[in-house]
Amino acid sequence: MEIELNDSKHTRNSWMERFETYLPEVVYGSIDGIVTTFAVVAGAAGAELQINIILILGMANLFADGLSMSIGSYLSNKSERDNYQKHLHIEEWEIENMPDDERKEIEMIYRQKGFEGKELEMVVNRITSNKKVWLDTMMKDELGLSEQKKSPLKAGLSTLVAFITAGAIPLAAYILAYAGKYQIDPFILSSLVTVFAFILIGYIKTYVTQIGLLRSILETLLLGAAAAMAAYFLGDYLEKLLV
């Protein structure tokens, strides 16, 4: 059951379209990944933990959280799709088995759009003469549901890859420090690299949210800074309290 009313707008090639479909997963997955991992790093730095402990917890958190986010993304996309299908079948059944009631609902929808008398009768006749259009009108105007075109599996995988890739960025400085490659404080190096990554993600995010570039970058930086500072000061405070 496919009803295509808006497709005249989509004339670009399918690769670009497919990429854009999962861009929200990539952007929000990256933000979650980098914020979470940097918060672990900041909390551990605040608590003055050793580099190997920071690496253990950062990496365990990276994979566990990445897995949980991507399974969550898979499940919520799947349940949205299932929910649409369920209501589609209910409306289909109702059109088949209680067409008079469903006709009255179309009548009510168009009465609220300002149709009356013979005009209303004509519109209702026309809409209900085509089951696809009838069903689509019920789904959109009565239930406010649009068809979910995302594949739950691809949404989950996009989230996983984006989360782990972006989340590895704040940890990279600690891997280098553990390997003894640098003399710089790994927390300072990690913070610098993370800020650059935030700016890049803020830039990519403008394609999803369609807000201005500066606001997008500032929002993403604010998010990361707030989380990192909360983790740092709490780590610092708890270290004095508990260690």
Place this chain on the structure above:
Amino acid sequence: MEIELNDSKHTRNSWMERFETYLPEVVYGSIDGIVTTFAVVAGAAGAELQINIILILGMANLFADGLSMSIGSYLSNKSERDNYQKHLHIEEWEIENMPDDERKEIEMIYRQKGFEGKELEMVVNRITSNKKVWLDTMMKDELGLSEQKKSPLKAGLSTLVAFITAGAIPLAAYILAYAGKYQIDPFILSSLVTVFAFILIGYIKTYVTQIGLLRSILETLLLGAAAAMAAYFLGDYLEKLLV
């Protein structure tokens, strides 16, 4: 600019409605909170870290991640609302300044619904005679956008409260263990309490996703177990490798 076509469905009292509006935030916030915190606990248990270190990292992670998730929820709701408003103003401007083109778009939308000739002319006349209905049709049928009724601030706060409340559950056993109240292994106690909390959240989730109770509980448990196991075994492995 408010167009209310579906409101006949909503006859319950406003408290219940308002609660339902933010139930997705509560459910997904709780799941994120409990999964993330339990993953930290599991990773730390796998790495055989001390109770005070687990508490420091668990709590720093709880507040940092809770803050990041809720700011993220605020920002994405805000950008969705801004995006709707932006397109609303564009369509409003187009209806005001290039009504012929916008009329033709309404004509195309209804042609695709099966209207022709005089019927099509009549429908287009009726729809375009009321600017609210005209605008609503453009938003829904041309752009596929529905008005975002959530308050970004309330969405963010619901996420924060749910995240921190649920996320505190896996940590409770470690607070008791730190205070010396129990002789049970805190990881076992934490796992047990967390499983019960997962079942409860899985139950509440059925109100959001409208999927079956058993499937909802199993899905939530699967999510938590996968993340916790990944964290535990990675923590265990990295501890042998790095400590």
